[in-house]
Amino acid sequence: MKTLLPVILSVMLSFSSYAQKTITMRGMWTRPGVKVVFGDYNIFFTIHDINKAMQFLPDNEKVIFGTTSGLDTGRVYIIELLKADMEYRNSLQRLVQRGVGAFLLMSGRAAIEKKNGKKIHTIEADAGPVIDQNGSNMLSVDFYDPGTHRMIFSGWMDAALYKRDIGFD
Numbered sequence: 001m002k003t004l005l006p007v008i009l010s011v012m013l014s015f016s017s018y019a020q021k022t023i024t025m026r027g028m029w030t031r032p033g034v035k036v037v038f039g040d041y042n043i044f045f046t047i048h049d050i051n052k053a054m055q056f057l058p059d060n061e062k063v064i065f066g067t068t069s070g071l072d073t074g075r076v077y078i079i080e081l082l083k084a085d086m087e088y089r090n091s092l093q094r095l096v097q098r099g100v101g102a103f104l105l106m107s108g109r110a111a112i113e114k115k116n117g118k119k120i121h122t123i124e125a126d127a128g129p130v131i132d133q134n135g136s137n138m139l140s141v142d143f144y145d146p147g148t149h150r151m152i153f154s155g156w157m158d159a160a161l162y163k164r165d166i167g168f169d
Contacts, residue, residue: 021125022146026108033073036096037080041120041145041152044111045096045104047071053100053109058158060135065091065099081153102141102155106162112152120145123152130159 032044051068069092071077079093088094095101104110105123112120128140137159143152 021106021127022122023106023108023125023143024122025110025112025120028111032111033071033076034092034096035076035078036101036153037078038082038153039151040115041150042113042115043101043105043153044113045101045109047073049104049109050095050100053103053107054095056103056161057099058136058160061099061158065095069095097155100157101153102139102143102157103161105143105153105155106141106157114145120147120152122146127162 028044028046030046030048033047034045034050036043036045047069050071054062054065054067054069057065071092077092079090079096081093081097088097106125112123114120124144124146126142126144128142130137130139132138133156138156139159139162140154140156142154144150145152
């Protein structure tokens, strides 16, 4: 029994380390075009990054979201999202929460700040199990502030994109 305990413990720890990941946010080179308000946090994405991430969505997701966001780079779009799935008032809310938001955060392609203006440079991601949704293998991902352990964002991403490096420029 004493020799079995370390094996069981190592298996449990390896599973939890797969599900949790620490991510460092990269600096943004261009002005953010989309501001997502999620509780006490503001998340900023560039329209260029959103459009590039949309190119890597699976074909069945491209049918839903398209191949480009169609957003005007001269505007700033502000949307509010909630933890649970909600009734979306516009297609940008659905695109960010169920399409590319989690993927961009996993890639470190966002700027995050608290309501008081303090910037968050690293986040923790907690990925749930893969679920089949309308023919897509989707992964629920929650992101947390490592300092306070409060949720920053909750969204979905295609499981094939979980560890994909797409080479943002």
